[in-house]
Amino acid sequence: MAITPADDYLIHQTPCTIDRVFTSDRNFYDRYFFNGYSPDASVYFGVAMGQYPNLGITDAAFSIVVDGRQRVVRASKRLGPDRMAAAVGPIAVEVLRPLHDLRVTVAPNPYGIEADLVFHARSLPVEEPHFFRMAGNVPVMDYTRMTQHGGWSGTIRVDGREFTLDPATWWGSRDHSWGIRPVGGRDPRGAPPKQVPQFFWNWAPLNFPDLCTLYTVSESADGTRWHQSGVILTPYPDATLTEAAVDYRLTFKSGTRWLQSAVITLAPANGEPLEIAVEPLYPFLMKGLGYGEPTWGHGMWVGEDVVDGTEYILSQEQPLQNLHVQQVSRVRAGSREGLGVFELIVLGPHAPTGFKDLLDPAP
Template sequence: MAITPADDFLIHQTPYTFDRVATSDRNFYDRYFFNGYSPDGAVYFGVAMGQYPNLGITDAAFSIVVDGRQRVVRASKRLGPDRMASAVGPISVEVVRPLHELRVRVEPNAYGIEADLRFIARSLPVEEPHFFRMAGNVPVMDYTRMTQHGGWSGTIRVDGREFALEAARWWGSRDHSWGIRTVGVRDPRGAPPQQPPQFFWNWAPLNFPDLCTLYTVSEHGDGTRWHQSGVILTPYPDATMTEAAVDYRLKFKSGTRWLESAVITLAPEHGEPLEITFEPLYAFLMKGLGYGDPKWGHGMWVGEDAVDGTEYVLSDEQPLQNLHVQQVSRVRAGSREGLGVFEIIVFGPHAPTGFKEMLDPAP
């Protein structure tokens, strides 16, 4: 343990210094995620930065879709004792005004992506219901997540091509989650699981001119829900938050487990239900931010001060080899039109949507 800058604040939650977390579980993590999109949805970017104190690693990635190509710059390094040092390689995140403004920067690098951006909150922050899931006797998820909608200002450059972002027109969302969730190399824990793996995950933060919404559903293979939440928010300056019950109707593209279309319903206790339809435009591959990447996955050791980049041609990517995606979508709720993403993973059987095997595609 060592005294760090964070220890100067009156915010301790344990008897230890801030470089040590309360649990020794190797899978403890603390991560930022951001996304953003142009007014027509044609340009989309995502950002991830995570710390893994019990693995001694921190990593980050910035990935952007332009003209059907998803570009990536990513970095990883030894964490060190100062957990307030939120910079990895060329990528940094600065909390300018907590819960209202954050700054994301990507300094010049060999992979042609640069950015200097500010996320300005449009909505109140939402604490989603706590995530807890067991695999047999072992907790594999035990974490908190806060989600917030916002607008982006600043610039992004890709190979010298510049995009000027205005917060009133370039919208997006962010989350900050922390706790226990599988990270790093595969963790062999005792007896093998008795049931085959299965995961059904929906998460959809959306922005409309006068509303922001959040929908999330996770279900077991028989359709019983182990996590769900729905929120309808009005933007600042008169920000409000209304919780809502949630439901969905999903249609999958033939031969895939990606959505062809979707309808979700947010039903507040008082007032009329809000029905939202999705028109998916394309899929952003979450492996570009480290989710499931075999080498650059979250908490994977790739070396001291490592920086790397890659590119995916989206039309060449196979859907059944990329189950975890955010489908950038136009959305409609009555006369309202907006933008957002439908993040989805459907792995293994799921009775309500008709999947029976590990990877059988939609008919």
């Protein structure tokens, strides 16, 4: 343990210094995620940064889609004791005004991506219901996530091409989650699982000119919901938050487990249900931010202080080899038109959508 700048704040939750977390579980993490999209949805970017105190690793990635190419710059290093040092390689996150304004920068690097951006909150932050899931008698998920909608200012450069972002039209969302969930390599202990792996995950933060919405559903193979949340928000300056019951209708693209279309229903206790039609435009591969990437997965050791980059040609990527995507989408709710993402993983059987095996595609 070591005294660090964070220890000067009245924020302690244990008798330990801030660099030591409450559990010895290898999968404890603390993580930022951001996304943003141009007004015509032709440009999309995602940012992630995570700390894994019990693994001694911190990593980050910035990934952007332009003209059908998803570019990535990523970095990883040994985590030092100062948990407030949110910088890895060329990528840094700075909290300018908590719950309102955060800065994301990407310094010049060999992979042709630079950025100096500020996320400005459009909505109140949403504390999603606590995530808790067991595998046998062992908790594998036990974490909290806060999600918030916003707009972006600043600039992004890709190979010398510059994009200037205006928060009135370049929208997006962010989340901050922390706790226990599977990260990095698999835990080798114990007996192998008896059942086919299964995970059904939907998450859709959406932006309209006068509304923001959040929908998320996670279900077991038989359709039993183990997590769900729906929220309808009005933007600042008159920000409000209304919780809603959630439901969905999903249509999958033939031969894949990616969406062809979707309808989300948010039903507040008082008031008319809000039905949102989702029209996916193209995928953003979450492996570009480390999700499931075999070498650059979250919390995986790649070296003391390493910076790397890659690119994916989206038209050449196979959907069944990329189950975890955010599908950049146009969305409509009555006369309202907006933009957002529908993030999904459909792995293994899921009775409500007709999947029976590990990777059987939609007919």
